[in-house]
Amino acid sequence: MTRTPVNVTVTGAAGQIGYALLFRIASGHLLGPDVPVRLRLLEIPQAVKAAEGTAMELDDCAFPLLSGIDITDDAKTAFDGVNIALLVGARPRTKGMERGDLLEANGGIFKPQGEAINAGAADDVRVLVVGNPANTNALIAQQHAPDVPAERFTAMTRLDHNRALSQLAKKLGVTVSDIKKLTIWGNHSATQYPDLFHAEVNGQNAAQAVNDQEWLENTFIPTVAKRGAAIIEARGASSAASAANAAIDHVYSWVNGTPEGDWTSAAVVSDGSYGVPEGLISSFPVVSKDGRYEIVQGLEIDDFSRARIDASVAELVEERDAVRALGLI
Ligand SMILES: NC(=O)c1ccc[n+]([C@@H]2O[C@H](COP(=O)([O-])OP(=O)(O)OC[C@H]3O[C@@H](n4cnc5c(N)ncnc54)[C@H](O)[C@@H]3O)[C@@H](O)[C@H]2O)c1
Numbered sequence: 001m002t003r004t005p006v007n008v009t010v011t012g013a014a015g016q017i018g019y020a021l022l023f024r025i026a027s028g029h030l031l032g033p034d035v036p037v038r039l040r041l042l043e044i045p046q047a048v049k050a051a052e053g054t055a056m057e058l059d060d061c062a063f064p065l066l067s068g069i070d071i072t073d074d075a076k077t078a079f080d081g082v083n084i085a086l087l088v089g090a091r092p093r094t095k096g097m098e099r100g101d102l103l104e105a106n107g108g109i110f111k112p113q114g115e116a117i118n119a120g121a122a123d124d125v126r127v128l129v130v131g132n133p134a135n136t137n138a139l140i141a142q143q144h145a146p147d148v149p150a151e152r153f154t155a156m157t158r159l160d161h162n163r164a165l166s167q168l169a170k171k172l173g174v175t176v177s178d179i180k181k182l183t184i185w186g187n188h189s190a191t192q193y194p195d196l197f198h199a200e201v202n203g204q205n206a207a208q209a210v211n212d213q214e215w216l217e218n219t220f221i222p223t224v225a226k227r228g229a230a231i232i233e234a235r236g237a238s239s240a241a242s243a244a245n246a247a248i249d250h251v252y253s254w255v256n257g258t259p260e261g262d263w264t265s266a267a268v269v270s271d272g273s274y275g276v277p278e279g280l281i282s283s284f285p286v287v288s289k290d291g292r293y294e295i296v297q298g299l300e301i302d303d304f305s306r307a308r309i310d311a312s313v314a315e316l317v318e319e320r321d322a323v324r325a326l327g328l329i
């Protein structure tokens, strides 16, 4: 292998998402089958031993693309020279807990990580925040990395996007590949808005193909928006393999581009598009071109969609104001 390995840092590497994620990164699913990777695992001191165990298993897979593994409990070391940073480590929501409850605890994690990325990351660094509350954690990290272009900080709504694809495919008896241009707007929370009005199913407008406003409002939207809580209820733990899969999808699309005639969903720094206040990290329809996520422009937003986008964005504004009041940004 002659290519220089890409440095991929995973925080919370000993957690359940970490366990589902690392093997797929090392086997080439994150960046492609020809791209060697060097893994950096960041954990808290108590979990370093468990991360070492996972690293032993990674060794035992003899992945040809895996050129090395470093394990550390120091953020500066973890992010030194990093190209792709997957910020997974956070405290997961447990039964009955809302994401807002987690702001303070997680804010303390993402500020020093943003500072460490600012201090040592490679010039082309791309950051995906998975740890909840993902949008606001991404905002905290981004605000503490003033030397890194803001567009390099993103948060994950690809899991919501994939959930919406799957629910719609089941309803219409089609495959997920038949669906294009679906969008998740807003926050990765129960206020998110999965939008079928711009989506297409085999070329037909998806909302028209469904032709069932009652299902759309009272089944589809709440099922997608509350799926995380439903998984916690069923599994007794938050989603892990599906979250890891979505993180792989998010980075793969970012680096390798989105297919012509389609888009995906990602929480990116708003430039004021669609009335979302500039600087918030909110989910939009995005295409990836030349390694950059760009917000799809020019979609007509009707009153139904407007109200739902506004409600989710209002929650993001509240979260931003809350972390500001806590001195985290
Ligand atoms: N955005 C999404 O779609 C989505 C989906 C699922 C889960 N999540 C979130 O992802 C996060 C991780 O979930 P999980 O199930 O893997 O949790 P987990 O508790 O199994 O693992 C979290 C890991 O993070 C580590 N950690 C804590 N603080 C850290 C720090 N400062 N630096 C490095 N590591 C640290 C812990 O030691 C633990 O090993 C949670 O916040 C969860 O809510 C997000």
Ligand SMILES: O=C(O)C[C@H](O)C(=O)O
Pocket: 092, 093, 132, 159, 227, 228, 229, 231, 238, 239
């Ligand atoms: O909902 C949660 O707290 C977990 C995660 O964000 C999910 O969407 O599965």
